[in-house]
Amino acid sequence: MTEALLEVTDLRKHYPVRAGVLRRQVGTVHAVDGVSFTVGVGETLGLVGESGCGKSTVARSVLRLVEPTSGQIRLEGEDITHLSKAALRPHRRSMQIVFQDPFASLNPRMTAGDIVGEPLAVHGLASGKELEARTAKLFEQVGLRPDQMRNFPHQFSGGQRQRICIARALALGPRLIVCDEPVSALDVSIQAQVINLLIDLQRQHGFSYLFIAHDLAVVAHISHRVAVMYLGRIVEIAAKDELFRNPRHPYTQALLASVPIANPLARKLAPLVDGDVPSPVNPPSGCAFHTRCRFAMDRCRTERPALLDAGDGHQVACLLNDGTGRGQ
Amino acid sequence: MRGSLRGSNSHLPLGEPPSPRPSPRKRGEGEDRAHMATIDYDLELRRAGMHATGGWRRVLFLAQRHVLGAAGLVIMTAFVLTAIFADFIARYDPLTIDAARALARPSLAHWMGTDSFGRDVFSRIIHGSRISLAVGIGSTALGGTIGVIVGLTSGYLSGWVDLVFQRVSDVLQALPLLVLALIMTAALGPSLPNVIIAIAIPLIPTVSRVVRANTLALRELPFIEAAKSIGMSEVRIALRHVLPNTLAPLIVLATAQLGSTILTEASLSFLGLGIPEPYPSWGRMLSESAAEYARTAPWLVIFPGIAISLAVFGANLFGDALRDILDPRQRG
Amino acid sequence: MFAYLVRRLFLMLVTLFGISVVIFFLLRIVPGNIVDILFAAAGYVDPADKANLEKELGIDQPLVVQYWHWISGFLRGDFGYSYVSEKPALQEILPRIPITARLAGLALLFSASIGIPLGVISAVKQGTRLDYALRVVSLSGLSLPSFWLGLLVLTASVAMFGQMPLFNPNPQSFGEAVATYCIPAMVVGFRSSALTMRITRSSMLEVLRQDYIRTARAKGASDAAVNYQHALKNAILPVITVIGIEAAFLIGGLIVTETVFNIPGVARFLVEAIRWRDYPIVQNLVMLIAVVVVSANFIVDMLYAVFDPRIRYTD
Amino acid sequence: GGPKQGGILRMYHRDSPGNASIHEGATYSLNVPFMPVFNNLVIYKQDVAQNSMDTIVPELAESWAWVNDNKTLTFKLRPGVKWHDGKPFTSADVKCTFDMLMGKSQQKFRQNPRKTWYDQVNDISTDGDLEVSFNLKRPQPSLLALLASGYTPVYPCHVSPGDMRTHPIGTGPFKFVEFKANESIKLTRNPDYWREGRPYLDGIELTIIPNRSTAILAFVAGKFDMTFPTEVSIPLLKDVKSQAPNAVCVVEPNNVATNIIVNSSSPPFDNIDIRRAMALALDRKAFISIMFEGQGDVGGTMLPQPNGLWGMPKEMLETIPGYGPDVNANREEAKKLMQKAGYGPDKHLAVKISTRNIPVYRDPAVILIDQLKSIYIDGELDVVETANWFPKIARKDYMLGLNLTGNAVDDPDQSFYENYSCGSERNYTNYCNKEIEKLFDVQSQETDIAKRKKLVWDIDKKLQEDVARPIIFHARTGSCWQPYVKGVTVMSNSSYNGYRYEDVWMDK
Amino acid sequence: MADKSDLVLEVKNLKTVFFTNSGLFKAVDDVSFTVRRGETLAIVGESGCGKSVTALSLMRLVPDPPGRIVGGSVSLEGTDLLTLDEAEMRAVRGNRISMIFQEPMTSLNPVMRIGDQIVEAVRLHRVMSAKEARNIAVEMLRLVRIPEPARRAREYPHQLSGGMRQRAMIAMALACRPALLIADEPTTALDVTIQAQILALILDLQKELGTGLVLITHDLGVVAQTAQRVIVMYAGRKVEEASVEALFADPKHPYTRGLMASIPSVPASGAATQARLNEIPGTVPSLVRLPQGCAFAPRCKLAIKRCEEYPPLQDWGGGHLAACWRAADVAEVA
Ligand SMILES: Nc1ncnc2c1ncn2[C@@H]1O[C@H](COP(=O)(O)OP(=O)(O)OP(=O)(O)O)[C@@H](O)[C@H]1O
């Protein structure tokens, strides 16, 4: 983690909320509200958080698939925040994304083989027989059979579609892959295959990943560092083992405690946090989590905690214990 | 409707003992037992096209599966061949006038009779296929191509390009087809290329609007985003990802237009603006003066009418089938 | 959105300006003018008479001047005088507009109310005999030139009832109103209903395979609800587009129908006016049609947003 | 029984006339609807089909007389006649009308197509309110025929030509009510008509229906009492007869000659051989058989007998090259002429045949092209929009043109001077033969009918031999009306003169 | 299986195939299972093994063509759904049996407001005013923890995050309080806190209404936490069925065992480096060209000659069924 491959500074993305016949703007969704992080070369940054907190928006902003409202994105040191479409195109080879919704991100009228091979064709990396061979290789890598290359997306199961997306992202051998829940639809054995594949690729080629997932176990396996988001902000970011061993933000703690354990004898399905998830349109004042936090103090309602270092590069945004969060 | 639903609800209270109900009606999605037992797997697979991979087998299979479409294709092919080999098929010179045999009924000598000039109707229809198909295919292709380009560009790029293109097509649309045709023929004289252009121009906004509408919707889909993330150029995205997904309405539209352009030429002829005499076009054969003979010599209008209808049917049936074949979800 | 509307309105004006230029100069490009035609009708040409007449009508002036005269008049609501009838152009045009508007409206209504349901049925029953039958019937609408359809209707009515519906501007009875407006409208509508039906079918087929249709089924929604509430609403965009276009081109279709049914509407009038090179009539009428078309397009665009919430027009 | 009063005559009109001023028009589309509004000085007797000098009767003039060595034509006018707006009719109105026609007055017609008719008139003089005289340069007996045409109504002085185009005022049996372009023309009975008991009808309504099939259907369905006169084509006539067997139909020549205008001022038709060859190649019977199922007439410039007064005898006609009965022999001769001019089986002559884009023009042109094929001429049809037709002809921008010439009155003066005299505007070919022109004057001054006929035949023959404007055929057309319509006579040698309709009544 | 009256769902020998141009897909091949009132049955298995198709077969929503239910029976509360006609089936769907689909993005109608979609589900089966239904819809959205449910109800699917859409789907499926709920990966798009809430919600409702639940999931943690019984599918067939305890304690099929081994766990004792996970080698066979006999054999370490013959389901006591010739040896070898 010597040099930063991706550097995101104070990223914000606001969506207008419109209503009425004239569709006047009545509010703003603070989908991403000031997020900063870096991903080093060969590093995996896990990004977890509740659903709707803006993970996908971060992911898509990084690739400039949505135009950030403000902030800066630097890839390999170069600021790509304001590059034109054309100027951006060469950079696309070095960053790829696996979308959260595999089916919708596959062109229904193209065969799986064409979809996976297309990036190679577009960038003129292969054609004809070679293209086919390389596509077949990619299929095998993600655990699909080459004979499935001529099938259409709707003929695949959910998990298979997700693997097609992964294969497409891998095709260009990018330096950064943004994985937006790439294994959520996979069964554990294939999930294991895919994660192993990602890990192997990283070891061989020094890929970097921004890895978004809900499954903390998976994140735990693949990440070097983990960031936890809540309502458009990063509330905690730390090296993986540090975070899992010593979570400081109450939300992180709730997350970890909510992970279902694969042991039927140890049932504990009582949710640890309750209450309504606040809306990104009217985020609660102060600490956004205070509405659901068991340890909320008066201060939390008014004062917004900054992301502060609590030692060892473990940053947390919580007012408890002088801003170092709740100790274990 | 809702009443009947509630009615059947009451049959299924929690824990009611099983009461299998016989159902004589045929069902849509599921299959009843009797049917299940007799499923002919081989037949079903054959229907799904399993044995028809590659080459002629596949074509034959598709023809079997889309009988109407195949019929359409056969008709269209027949017409195209007729147009090409008109000189060999026609039994008489379509232009030679012979007062002696004017208005002859259909007979062995004149299969479709003769017109008031004594010209052989069959030969005129055969030769007329050249002009009518040229008008139909030519103007559809011309208008369609430009329309697709305009529609894709404006729908995909949106923004000011869209606004400008839409305004231009507004302008084209605001000039009614026949007005345009009138002006064109008045300015340039009625000739085949002019008729084709006059008919093609109003097609442009039609096609471009359909394509644009589809493009607008498609643009928002994640797979387009996916294509962008690969670093694909906008042109390629438009052509490879957007266009194929607008193909279905396009094919339907184009084939429908193919038919209607032939009819438009007929309407132009009716207004005296079509392909000039003496060259036969189906539309001209059906035009005003023929109307006067509709009663006394019905063959003068029946046969060109059938020719037009056949061509329209052929094009459209084939178009429908093509749409179905190109729909990946239909391929089983 | 408001800004968008304002901009759209402005652009509509730009379009109209464009149309005015195009029609003005197109008409001038066409060889021959009213004077030539008058003399053609009279069968002789006298250069002095001709020059006099051209001067009288002001068509000897430079084009730009003529354009300015026309367009400034148009904006003031002064449409000038018809060259042929020498009556105020507005007076000639106005009474014909409601006739054609009624015809066009009815034709569209007919086309949509037949075409859309049939398209839905044919898509839902894809591959069945019903589908084939509906398609073939609708094709017959596309394959019959509308003047033949019109003549057929007239001939049949004479043969069967010994009666023929001739246009009556002030229908006395309901039956006459039907004969005056509905029958010709149906003849026009039949053709465009065929197109509407086919587009509906194709668009529906696309939508019917979507997952959310399955969801609707899973809720227990009836076929009708699935087909019309869920599928049709998703499939309607291209249909609206086509209907919008048909609306614009209806004028063309109406020319022939107005001729066959002898209806004194604007469509046929426009053709006559072009034949006579009656510039004031043609120019102003085309402008009025253009206003309708441009507004129709605008409405179609707005309908997109109504039917598809994903489409939003922002500034 | 006798004539009955009342009823509105419903008729369709074939197209929308540009305006309502008969003097400014040159198509019977104007005469039919507006002739009932006016009166002439004299008129052809409306119930005799064949117009001739003998059938001319007084109208606004009570009597007339040739005086001053046949160089003055004096009319005694009918007293007490009122214009439709109530103003009295006087000799001043007559003078105004003819001064304007001669281009001598302040007020001008927009167009004045029949100016040449009055070339021999020096001036018009009046004597009191009820006498008017036409003073001629030389005797012209046929002037009276011209004045009896439906084309020669008397206009009021006090109405401007412009108003006459939109709202004509006449003295005739019917008053103008309204004219909606492309829609309808309505006339109503003139209660103050000078002729006691006329008209019988309460009014006339014309619905404009340009589409012939629709119009005929409407007639068959009983929507109309009468078709537009002379507008029913032969095939449609059969239709009418089968569908409405009671309808009364007549087929008459309409004195419209279908002819070829030849551009003899530039190659190839400056070569008389080629012109002659073309004339020889014509198979006129074939034209007639195709266009009219045999019901047409072959003739020269003048409408053939018996309907026509001036047509030359058959024997004489057949001596003209191309009129002989043996078409093949004619064509052999034509081929020789062509070969003489340098053409043959290996060297065809390419020719453009221009015509207007209307079936009655186009169809014969198509036949012509086919016939010319037999003598090494490859014709190509060049259809021209009406607007461009005369400018194109005037520019001499054509080789052959197919044209229709309608003759308002069956009189040589009208057709010779109009179509063949050197300066005439309607002499499209600019055919100019001073010798023949002298003959025109000779026949024009001849008062002895029999002598004049002979002169006319010779001229006609010469004109055909010069192939200036070869006549192909004279058309015939049908008119139909319901059996209860009485008192309609369709003129058999003109289609411009028979529409006063004051004697028409309905037996309903 | 003593008391049949307790059964909500009984599936016998269900067979669903796809007739495709590349051959016959036996997506569901002879699968039988039962669900009791209030019971949760989990279905796990390799991706593409036919879980969703099984679920769709229960709803009779397999796309036809190319799919077809070709055999077996599905009785819901004693009525064989496969013999109902379409109208009767409609009355059942969404009412007595409802389903949460796997793809929340595409399973919601893009041009209908979320609220309306729920309202529709409710009003199809319950007589009530539009207002009441709307209130229920908002209430359901609140139940599935969607913030500002009243506002969200007026929004369109594309305005919601993936997780919200999934929750909206759940709200819709639960709105009519069905006797049997099929949840096809209902929580894949949710973070674990919400997942816990939702699962708790589903289980609550289940308890309250006695709803039988068929839970299709990849998350064995979820299985362990919620299900009473589990069936494991492989290549269209049921290869193992057991109570959840028995399965986790003693998987009898090598594939199940492989699955168990692949489960990643949250490292309580944090390994600082990335850890490779155990995986089952090889790929899932094509459903068209299934190997002779046991479909798992080619990937199985324990495969023997006999595996070319299809192993029948064998009862190992307590309703623990497994289809493996070497079930007895699995524990020792692994
Ligand atoms: N195009 C859009 N317009 C308006 N709001 C949007 C848009 N896209 C996303 N949002 C809103 O932005 C917020 C963040 O959405 P995002 O998809 O980034 O969440 P997420 O963290 O990926 O959630 P999940 O884990 O459920 O996928 C949500 O409240 C969502 O409703």
Ligand SMILES: Nc1ncnc2c1ncn2[C@@H]1O[C@H](COP(=O)(O)OP(=O)(O)OP(=O)(O)O)[C@@H](O)[C@H]1O
């Ligand atoms: N419409 C279809 N046409 C052809 N084959 C299909 C179709 N739908 C599904 N299949 C096939 O049926 C098999 C089972 O699919 P299914 O969706 O049930 O898998 P699944 O177990 O739900 O997988 P996942 O966990 O990945 O969702 C797959 O191999 C798939 O390829």
Ligand SMILES: [Mg+2]
């Ligand atoms: Mg997301």
Ligand SMILES: [Mg+2]
């Ligand atoms: Mg699935």
